Amino acid sequence: MIQPAVVSASFRSALQAAREAAGSQNYPQGTLYVVATPIGNLADVTLRALHVLELADTIACEDTRHTQGMLRAFGVERRAGASLLAVHQHNEAEAAQAVIQRLADGERVAYVSDAGTPGVSDPGARLADAVRAAGHRVLPLPGASSITCLLSAAGLVGGASGAFVFEGFLPTKSGERASAVDRLRTEKRAVVLLEAPHRIEALATALAVLGSRGLTLGRELTKQFEEIVTLPAQDLPGWLAADGQRTRGEFALVLHALPTDAEDAGQGEAVLSLLMDELPLKTAVRLAAQISGAGRNELYQRALAIRKAQGDADEDDVGDA
Template sequence: MSASFASALAAAREAAASQHYPQGALYVVATPIGNLADVGLRALHVLELADCIACEDTRHTQALARAYGIAKPAGGWLSVHQHNEAAGAQEVIKRLQQGERVAYASDAGTPGVSDPGARLAAAVQAAGLRVVPLPGPSSITALLSAAGAVGEESGFVFQGFLPAKAQERQQAVQQLAGETRAIVLLEAPHRIEALADALVPLGERGLTVGRELTKQFEEVATLACAGFPAWLQASPQRSRGEFALVLHPVAAQADDREPLRVLRLLLAELPLKTAVKLAAEITGAPRNTLYEAALREKES
């Protein structure tokens, strides 16, 4: 165990042990995306409590568990990754039916979101067994929280990785151009320059780039899509590490004609001040602007 996490495991036992953790359940555990200190107390407790830890890469997750002082016997590990998820799910279901608690962790972040785990969770639910989420680190929500691109008035679309082939990737970007909401993308370092070139046609649309999130050399920058290749080329370091990106929403184009149309209809039936008040409430246009327009309408 890393000395710095000795107290974390004790705190996890103290904070989470009193809760109920049913047997025969799959626990989907979010693990750090780079900074080991981001692990949740419930995640630590369940990783220690579980009869078996299923994971994308047993070597990676074993090293993570050792850092926190968590050890499992050889039979307490199960490899469930992209290429064996269907078969691995059946082994997990077998263990759950025997009353075991199984924790599932991908290499980093939240399983089932652009990582293996979705088919596993679906198979367990289809077998009538329980899936318990343990939320925690995610590059998607981490970058969204810093991008300032999603507000109460708009949502976002999770796109993930675009196609690897150039023509298919370009077609995907053309489709994204028609999406006015914020869009979350993920990319690997060996393809980031190709993605940057593909996004150039989006011009001045805002883009927030998150590189090596939560790690020592974390970098978050907001720029125009057209300037993304130049930003990468400004430093050799910027093409290294894992990337999460947020395409900002497209600003709605104001239509001045609709408020004036509503105002004219109301002026035909109501006093000027009442018409202006109702037109502002209906269209959201500034009342002062509508009042001046109403005066011009009366004069003409």
């Protein structure tokens, strides 16, 4: 992270550039400006974001203290009467009404989350929906996002034509998380996940059942200790355990798309998942292999991994398939 004292001084020219580059554009009153802010490196802010943050009558934000620090780092000078308004996940519905009233009074209101693009796993979606429903304009200012940041570095090729789905945070309860991962096993497209440091090891254990499927992890993206690594899903727990620093920070992950030649295996796993709910493990594996054409040994190992992740592996099932 760039130190605020340094950034504040060096942003003087950036603020002037923002005024010159964006100042001639139209910024209607009575509008909510959804402003993306840096996810780590403060220099990733856009010129238009800087200009709108200077121009806004009110800055609605996820955390007023965090936003005050960010504005101070940018060297943004607030006009007399301008204010900060807390709008976070616990008060978003009620606070939206205060924003709507300010918009009705002709104010320009900017909304920022603590980092990245609001409304994507961060507060902001309910606010934008309420403002639009009340008849006011919502104007987005694009910028930093951990999702697109990691996707651009993951080097995803092939698979489902580069398509991806955004899952965000998986359930925190182990059983629900295991079920979510089981569902993702047959997802052909790349899958984007987010996770907090205190849950990353549990997520890694859950994802390990996906075996050799590719996974790209981004830790502390754009910050000083940024790490990006691509490895098989089954190797992620070991990678984290190899260095205590690796469980610190915020995480974004991309589960790679299923290779084209993995379609039979994916279908086999889908059938296996259904059969395991009704039949003994070995019987489910045998029938899944016959129905799908997938390899019997591979399905058997997958079945054991699923049972282990769910915490109900039966020692009597262990043996040759």
